[in-house]
Amino acid sequence: MAAVRRGQRQGEPGTLSREQELELIDTLRGVHPDAFGLDEELWTRQSLHALIQQQFGLTLDVGVVGAYLRAWGLGPREPRERACGLCVGAVERWVRSEYPAITRAAQEHLAEVYWVGRVRLRGTMPAADVISAVSSRGRVRFMVTTPSVDPPLPREFVHRLSGAERRTVHLIVDGSWARNEWPRRLPRRIVPHPLPSCGRALAA
Known part of the structure:
Protein backbone atom coordinates (compact mmCIF):
# COMPACT_ATOMS: atom_id res chain seq x y z
CA MET A 1 0.00 0.00 0.00
CA TRP A 72 -4.36 3.78 -2.43
CA GLY A 73 -6.15 3.11 -5.72
CA LEU A 74 -7.11 6.71 -6.45
CA GLY A 75 -6.59 8.51 -9.70
CA PRO A 76 -7.86 8.56 -13.27
CA ARG A 77 -8.96 5.19 -14.66
CA GLU A 78 -10.37 4.17 -18.01
CA PRO A 79 -14.11 3.37 -17.85
CA ARG A 80 -13.41 -0.29 -18.64
CA GLU A 81 -11.15 -0.42 -15.57
CA ARG A 82 -14.18 0.45 -13.42
CA ALA A 83 -16.14 -2.56 -14.69
CA CYS A 84 -16.04 -6.18 -13.62
CA GLY A 85 -14.97 -8.67 -16.25
CA LEU A 86 -18.56 -9.46 -17.21
CA CYS A 87 -19.51 -5.81 -17.72
CA VAL A 88 -16.63 -4.49 -19.84
CA GLY A 89 -18.59 -4.74 -23.08
CA ALA A 90 -21.65 -3.03 -21.58
CA VAL A 91 -19.49 -0.21 -20.22
CA GLU A 92 -17.79 0.32 -23.57
CA ARG A 93 -21.18 0.52 -25.31
CA TRP A 94 -22.40 2.95 -22.62
CA VAL A 95 -19.40 5.19 -23.20
CA ARG A 96 -20.19 5.33 -26.92
CA SER A 97 -23.97 5.78 -26.60
CA GLU A 98 -24.69 7.55 -23.27
CA TYR A 99 -21.57 9.35 -22.08
CA PRO A 100 -21.46 11.97 -24.90
CA ALA A 101 -24.90 13.29 -23.87
CA ILE A 102 -23.71 13.60 -20.24
CA THR A 103 -20.66 15.61 -21.24
CA ARG A 104 -22.77 17.87 -23.48
CA ALA A 105 -25.24 18.53 -20.66
CA ALA A 106 -22.35 19.29 -18.29
CA GLN A 107 -20.84 21.75 -20.76
CA GLU A 108 -24.18 23.52 -21.23
CA HIS A 109 -24.58 23.99 -17.47
CA LEU A 110 -20.90 24.71 -16.75
CA ALA A 111 -20.93 21.56 -14.63
CA GLU A 112 -18.21 19.12 -13.61
CA VAL A 113 -18.36 15.41 -14.40
CA TYR A 114 -17.07 13.09 -11.66
CA TRP A 115 -16.47 9.34 -11.80
CA VAL A 116 -17.41 8.02 -8.34
CA GLY A 117 -16.17 4.73 -6.91
CA ARG A 118 -14.75 3.01 -3.88
CA VAL A 119 -11.63 1.02 -3.06
CA ARG A 120 -10.73 -0.88 0.09
CA LEU A 121 -7.35 -0.36 1.70
CA ARG A 122 -5.96 -3.62 3.01
CA GLY A 123 -3.39 -3.80 5.77
CA THR A 124 -5.15 -1.27 8.00
CA MET A 125 -6.84 -2.15 11.26
CA PRO A 126 -9.74 -1.96 10.83
CA ALA A 127 -9.97 -1.92 7.06
CA ALA A 128 -10.62 1.41 5.38
CA ASP A 129 -12.79 2.30 2.40
CA VAL A 130 -11.76 5.25 0.26
CA ILE A 131 -14.67 6.84 -1.59
CA SER A 132 -13.36 8.91 -4.46
CA ALA A 133 -14.58 11.20 -7.19
CA VAL A 134 -12.26 11.76 -10.15
CA SER A 135 -13.21 14.64 -12.40
CA SER A 136 -13.03 14.46 -16.17
CA ARG A 137 -9.96 16.70 -15.78
CA GLY A 138 -8.26 14.20 -13.49
CA ARG A 139 -8.79 16.01 -10.18
CA VAL A 140 -9.21 13.57 -7.28
CA ARG A 141 -11.46 14.29 -4.29
CA PHE A 142 -12.02 11.67 -1.60
CA MET A 143 -13.02 10.68 1.91
CA VAL A 144 -12.02 7.70 4.08
CA THR A 145 -14.56 5.60 5.98
CA THR A 146 -14.57 2.43 8.06
CA PRO A 147 -16.46 -0.32 6.18
CA SER A 148 -19.85 -1.41 7.43
CA VAL A 149 -22.38 -3.93 6.12
CA ASP A 150 -23.81 -2.69 2.79
CA PRO A 151 -22.77 0.95 3.32
CA PRO A 152 -24.71 3.38 1.13
CA LEU A 153 -23.13 6.07 -1.00
CA PRO A 154 -22.77 8.85 1.60
CA ARG A 155 -25.13 11.78 1.06
CA GLU A 156 -22.60 14.12 2.66
CA PHE A 157 -19.98 13.08 0.11
CA VAL A 158 -22.10 13.93 -2.93
CA HIS A 159 -23.27 17.20 -1.34
CA ARG A 160 -19.67 18.21 -0.67
CA LEU A 161 -18.81 17.55 -4.32
CA SER A 162 -21.27 20.30 -5.19
CA GLY A 163 -19.49 22.56 -2.73
CA ALA A 164 -20.51 25.65 -0.84
CA GLU A 165 -20.99 27.31 -4.24
CA ARG A 166 -23.74 24.74 -4.97
CA ARG A 167 -22.18 23.85 -8.31
CA THR A 168 -23.98 21.54 -10.71
CA VAL A 169 -22.24 18.15 -10.85
CA HIS A 170 -22.84 14.99 -12.86
CA LEU A 171 -21.81 11.83 -11.02
CA ILE A 172 -21.03 8.61 -12.87
CA VAL A 173 -21.39 5.99 -10.13
CA ASP A 174 -19.70 2.63 -10.62
CA GLY A 175 -20.84 -0.75 -9.32
CA SER A 176 -19.57 -0.16 -5.77
CA TRP A 177 -23.18 0.66 -4.84
CA ALA A 178 -26.49 -0.74 -6.03
CA ARG A 179 -29.06 1.85 -7.10
CA ASN A 180 -31.03 1.43 -3.87
CA GLU A 181 -27.89 2.45 -1.95
CA TRP A 182 -27.74 5.89 -3.58
CA PRO A 183 -28.94 8.92 -1.61
CA ARG A 184 -32.56 9.76 -2.35
CA ARG A 185 -34.14 13.13 -3.13
CA LEU A 186 -30.90 14.83 -4.10
CA PRO A 187 -30.97 18.48 -5.16
CA ARG A 188 -31.46 18.96 -8.91
CA ARG A 189 -27.93 20.30 -9.19
CA ILE A 190 -26.57 16.81 -8.31
CA VAL A 191 -27.24 14.45 -11.22
CA PRO A 192 -26.19 10.79 -10.73
CA HIS A 193 -25.75 8.35 -13.63
CA PRO A 194 -25.21 4.57 -13.17
CA LEU A 195 -22.27 2.95 -14.90
CA PRO A 196 -23.45 -0.44 -16.23
CA SER A 197 -22.79 -3.11 -13.64
CA CYS A 198 -24.01 -6.60 -12.83
CA GLY A 199 -23.43 -6.08 -9.11
CA ARG A 200 -21.27 -4.39 -6.51
CA ALA A 201 -17.60 -4.40 -7.49
CA LEU A 202 -15.34 -3.25 -4.66
CA ALA A 203 -11.71 -3.14 -5.73
CA ALA A 204 -9.07 -4.52 -3.38
Missing part, protein backbone atom coordinates in the same frame (compact mmCIF):
# COMPACT_ATOMS: atom_id res chain seq x y z
CA ALA A 2 2.88 2.37 0.66
CA ALA A 3 4.05 4.64 -2.14
CA VAL A 4 7.66 5.77 -2.39
CA ARG A 5 9.83 7.12 -5.11
CA ARG A 6 12.02 4.76 -7.09
CA GLY A 7 15.24 4.28 -5.20
CA GLN A 8 13.75 5.36 -1.87
CA ARG A 9 12.65 3.22 1.02
CA GLN A 10 9.67 3.84 3.23
CA GLY A 11 10.62 6.02 6.17
CA GLU A 12 13.53 7.69 4.39
CA PRO A 13 13.55 11.51 4.13
CA GLY A 14 10.81 12.61 1.77
CA THR A 15 8.50 9.70 2.60
CA LEU A 16 6.20 8.55 5.37
CA SER A 17 7.11 5.62 7.54
CA ARG A 18 4.67 2.71 7.50
CA GLU A 19 3.47 3.75 10.96
CA GLN A 20 2.92 7.32 9.80
CA GLU A 21 0.98 6.17 6.75
CA LEU A 22 -1.36 4.06 8.90
CA GLU A 23 -1.74 6.92 11.37
CA LEU A 24 -2.58 9.23 8.48
CA ILE A 25 -5.30 6.89 7.21
CA ASP A 26 -6.79 6.67 10.72
CA THR A 27 -6.73 10.46 10.98
CA LEU A 28 -8.68 10.75 7.73
CA ARG A 29 -11.49 8.39 8.75
CA GLY A 30 -14.83 10.13 8.75
CA VAL A 31 -13.43 13.68 8.84
CA HIS A 32 -13.05 16.36 6.20
CA PRO A 33 -10.38 19.01 5.62
CA ASP A 34 -12.39 21.80 7.24
CA ALA A 35 -12.03 19.98 10.58
CA PHE A 36 -8.32 20.88 10.38
CA GLY A 37 -8.86 24.45 9.26
CA LEU A 38 -8.20 23.60 5.61
CA ASP A 39 -10.27 25.29 2.92
CA GLU A 40 -11.49 22.18 1.07
CA GLU A 41 -14.84 20.37 1.09
CA LEU A 42 -13.22 16.97 0.47
CA TRP A 43 -9.67 15.66 0.57
CA THR A 44 -7.44 16.44 -2.39
CA ARG A 45 -3.75 16.03 -3.06
CA GLN A 46 -3.18 19.62 -1.90
CA SER A 47 -5.16 19.33 1.34
CA LEU A 48 -3.53 15.97 2.12
CA HIS A 49 -0.14 17.59 1.55
CA ALA A 50 -1.09 20.32 4.06
CA LEU A 51 -2.35 17.78 6.61
CA ILE A 52 0.88 15.76 6.45
CA GLN A 53 2.83 18.93 7.15
CA GLN A 54 0.46 19.81 10.00
CA GLN A 55 0.39 16.34 11.59
CA PHE A 56 3.98 15.17 11.09
CA GLY A 57 5.96 18.32 10.40
CA LEU A 58 6.95 16.89 7.02
CA THR A 59 6.92 18.86 3.79
CA LEU A 60 6.69 16.13 1.17
CA ASP A 61 7.00 16.77 -2.52
CA VAL A 62 3.48 17.13 -3.95
CA GLY A 63 4.35 14.40 -6.46
CA VAL A 64 5.09 12.01 -3.59
CA VAL A 65 1.68 12.79 -2.06
CA GLY A 66 0.14 12.00 -5.46
CA ALA A 67 2.02 8.69 -5.45
CA TYR A 68 0.39 7.79 -2.11
CA LEU A 69 -3.03 8.47 -3.62
CA ARG A 70 -2.27 6.24 -6.60
CA ALA A 71 -1.03 3.51 -4.26
